[in-house]
Amino acid sequence: MASKPPRDSxxxxxxxxxxxxxxxxxxSYKRATLQRRIERRMAATRCQTRTAYLALLDRDAxxxxxxxxxxxxxxxxxxxxxxxxxxxxxxxxxxxxxxxPDQELRIWSAGxxxxxxxxxxxxxxxxxxxxxxxxxxxxxxxxxxxEAAIAFARRGVYTPQQLEGCSKERLARWFVPSGGGxxxxxxxxxxxxxxxxxxxxxxxxxxxxxxxxRNVFIYLDAELQxxxxxxxxxxxxxxxxxxxxxxxxxxxxxxxxxxxELTRRIYRKDGRQELSWAPQERGISSxxxxxxxxPPLDAQSPRDAQRALLREVLDSQPCPLIxxxxxxxxxxxxQAAAHLWGRTEAEVAGKRLAALAxxxxxxxxxxxxxxxxxxxxxxxxxxxxxxKVPGTDPVVIRTLVVPLRSLSAENAGLLYVAHDVTALxxxxxxxxxxxxxxxxxxxxxxxxxxxxxxxxEELETxxxxxxxxxEELQTxxxxxxxxxEELETxxxxxxxxxAELDATxxxxxxxxxxxxxxxxxxxxxxxxxxxxxxxxxxNGYITAWNLAAERLLGLTERETxxxxxxTLRIPALNRALLNRVRKHLTANRTLRQEDVSYQLPHGGRGxxxxxxTPLIMDSQVLGAIILLEDTTRLSTLAQKNRxxxxxxxx
Numbered sequence: 219m220a221s222k223p224p225r226d227s228x229x230x231x232x233x234x235x236x237x238x239x240x241x242x243x244x245x246s247y248k249r250a251t252l253q254r255r256i257e258r259r260m261a262a263t264r265c266q267t268r269t270a271y272l273a274l275l276d277r278d279a280x281x282x283x284x285x286x287x288x289x290x291x292x293x294x295x296x297x298x299x300x301x302x303x304x305x306x307x308x309x310x311x312x313x314x315x316x317x318x319p320d321q322e323l324r325i326w327s328a329g330x331x332x333x334x335x336x337x338x339x340x341x342x343x344x345x346x347x348x349x350x351x352x353x354x355x356x357x358x359x360x361x362x363x364x365e366a367a368i369a370f371a372r373r374g375v376y377t378p379q380q381l382e383g384c385s386k387e388r389l390a391r392w393f394v395p396s397g398g399g400x401x402x403x404x405x406x407x408x409x410x411x412x413x414x415x416x417x418x419x420x421x422x423x424x425x426x427x428x429x430x431x432r433n434v435f436i437y438l439d440a441e442l443q444x445x446x447x448x449x450x451x452x453x454x455x456x457x458x459x460x461x462x463x464x465x466x467x468x469x470x471x472x473x474x475x476x477x478x479e480l481t482r483r484i485y486r487k488d489g490r491q492e493l494s495w496a497p498q499e500r501g502i503s504s505x506x507x508x509x510x511x512x513p514p515l516d517a518q519s520p521r522d523a524q525r526a527l528l529r530e531v532l533d534s535q536p537c538p539l540i541x542x543x544x545x546x547x548x549x550x551x552x553q554a555a556a557h558l559w560g561r562t563e564a565e566v567a568g569k570r571l572a573a574l575a576x577x578x579x580x581x582x583x584x585x586x587x588x589x590x591x592x593x594x595x596x597x598x599x600x601x602x603x604x605x606k607v608p609g610t611d612p613v614v615i616r617t618l619v620v621p622l623r624s625l626s627a628e629n630a631g632l633l634y635v636a637h638d639v640t641a642l643x644x645x646x647x648x649x650x651x652x653x654x655x656x657x658x659x660x661x662x663x664x665x666x667x668x669x670x671x672x673x674x675e676e677l678e679t680x681x682x683x684x685x686x687x688x689e690e691l692q693t694x695x696x697x698x699x700x701x702x703e704e705l706e707t708x709x710x711x712x713x714x715x716x717a718e719l720d721a722t723x724x725x726x727x728x729x730x731x732x733x734x735x736x737x738x739x740x741x742x743x744x745x746x747x748x749x750x751x752x753x754x755x756x757n758g759y760i761t762a763w764n765l766a767a768e769r770l771l772g773l774t775e776r777e778t779x780x781x782x783x784x785t786l787r788i789p790a791l792n793r794a795l796l797n798r799v800r801k802h803l804t805a806n807r808t809l810r811q812e813d814v815s816y817q818l819p820h821g822g823r824g825x826x827x828x829x830x831t832p833l834i835m836d837s838q839v840l841g842a843i844i845l846l847e848d849t850t851r852l853s854t855l856a857q858k859n860r861x862x863x864x865x866x867x868x
Contacts, residue, residue: 229252235282236282295380295382310339310346322356323347324427333374338384339430340409344392359410432462441672460475462483532552538635541631545570546570583601598620600617619632753841756839761841763779770826813853814828831845
């Protein structure tokens with residue numbers, strides 16, 4: 219087997235710094251990928267050397283968080299890669315047809331990032347289960363190492379861009395509008411459980427029918443890939459299905475699982491072999507007792523050894539177990555129960571369980587529900603309760619009650635199994651510890667064979683990665699050529715559009731000059747008229763007030779333009795006349811008032827003719843024009859003419 223190349227000390231120092239600050243261990247990830255991520259951050263922070271960047275990590279903890287986020291790239295959307303989802307829809311429908319009526323369909327989305335994939339597979343499963351679903355028959359587990367991503371997934375609110383891969387029918391059925399985006403409906407959110415989980419070090423979710431783990435293995439080296447696949451093999455039920463990313467062609471997967479659709483990286487668990495997922499370097503947990511004081515099994519009688527072994531099995535269970543006889547008296551109280559309720563087995567043994575008043579066990583569960591199980595009217599009963607632990611948050615426990623059978627299959631009592639549903643991760647760690655101990659021997663036997671095949675698989679993986687990289691480069695080149703052609707076409711269109719805009723701008727400039735000249739001529743004509751001219755807009759605001767109006771009415775253009783005529787105080791005109799003019803203009807009628815008496819600006823009374831005409835174009839009222847013609851002189855001459863005629867007659 220070829221020796222591995224020497225490690226880069228500066229790169230290893232950066233990874234060790236990340237592990238110390240954020241507890242993320244990237245030391246077994248692919249070095250080429252990690253190096254690219256670090257170099258990007260170095261360029262962004264303007265660090266010329268890794269030594270300078272390591273010094274920056276020592277000074278700024280926020281840069282460590284930013285580096286971790288850049289390493290954990292979350293490329294995910296709803297129903298990404300439709301061809302794969304078409305195959306998964308077929309797989310899920312087959313599972314629902316084979317499922318027993320009371321069997322729970324369990325799906326695990328490993329490396330779910332911000333939750334799009336977990337919700338997508340939950341929607342797919344709900345549609346396969348039929349109308350009225352999902353209910354208690356569906357449970358989807360979404361896990362990721364990034365706590366911030368898991369917190370985002372739990373909210374279940376996404377933007378329209380994140381939902382582009384979701385059809386309109388599914389969007390209307392499974393989402394509701396929420397603050398500019400869309401929220402996943404409660405039926406789906408109740409079926410999906412999110413939690414922080416590291417595929418390499420944490421316990422896998424067990425009894426799974428389907429595992430989705432896409433675009434995760436491309437960051438792991440061959441050793442971590444094998445270890446994670448072994449964990450997936452353990453977590454899957456018989457005939458369970460594993461779906462990997464399309465870019466993740468791992469030869470070890472095809473050897474461990476039966477390919478279903480190799481081109482889409484969908485495999486089925488080969489039930490003929492059972493693998494252990496526990497890492498062989500991990501020993502016995504430090505939480506286990508090291509000195510029990512019991513004699514070795516070969517020094518005990520067979521019955522005593524069997525009893526001691528059974529007792530150790532009961533005390534090794536992470537779930538609190540309580541067994542009672544038919545009278546409700548406690549006969550077994552394992553260590554997990556003693557730890558949960560803070561009582562030893564000696565304190566509760568021989569006492570009625572209902573009389574112990576253990577927090578979290580309701581009287582309804584201990585009396586009525588237990589009676590139904592004991593009488594055979596129910597195969598099992600479940601009850602929830604809350605246990606308050608001093609110094610920590612309340613613990614919600616779910617207790618399962620099942621019959622306790624004797625060797626003759628007769629009812630010997632009841633068995634109470636409590637699950638801490640607020641600490642799923644802690645429960646999984648306990649299960650991991652038990653499974654590690656049970657599977658260590660099998661994993662050691664497999665490790666020797668895996669090491670012999672490791673060099674060949676590494677070469678195959680490297681070749682596949684190079685082929686994949688070459689295909690990606692070819693695709694990128696084609697995309698760049700296509701983009702260049704589109705840019706050239708767009709440039710030509712922009713040039714044509716610019717020419718049209720230039721012509722339009724010139725025409726608009728010419729029209730503007732004409733309009734300015736026309737407006738100036740119109741204003742000059744109105745100012746030169748001998749009659750007083752007042753022009754109003756549709757709301758009664760004065761837009762023009764010529765020199766004759768200034769001379770006759772005593773107000774200048776600056777004082778009147780922009781004012782409402784009906785509220786303007788004009789000493790020369792009385793209020794009654796203005797109200798009459800306003801009524802006619804409001805009714806879109808012309809008013810002609812002969813021999814109007816008005817007060818001259820320098821004293822005395824004058825006579826004038828007032829004409830108010832509405833301006834209407836295509837049934838739209840644009841305003842009005844009011845003309846005031848001074849007839850004082852004509853009235854005076856007419857009066858003198860009449861007086862002369864009367865004197866001549868006399």
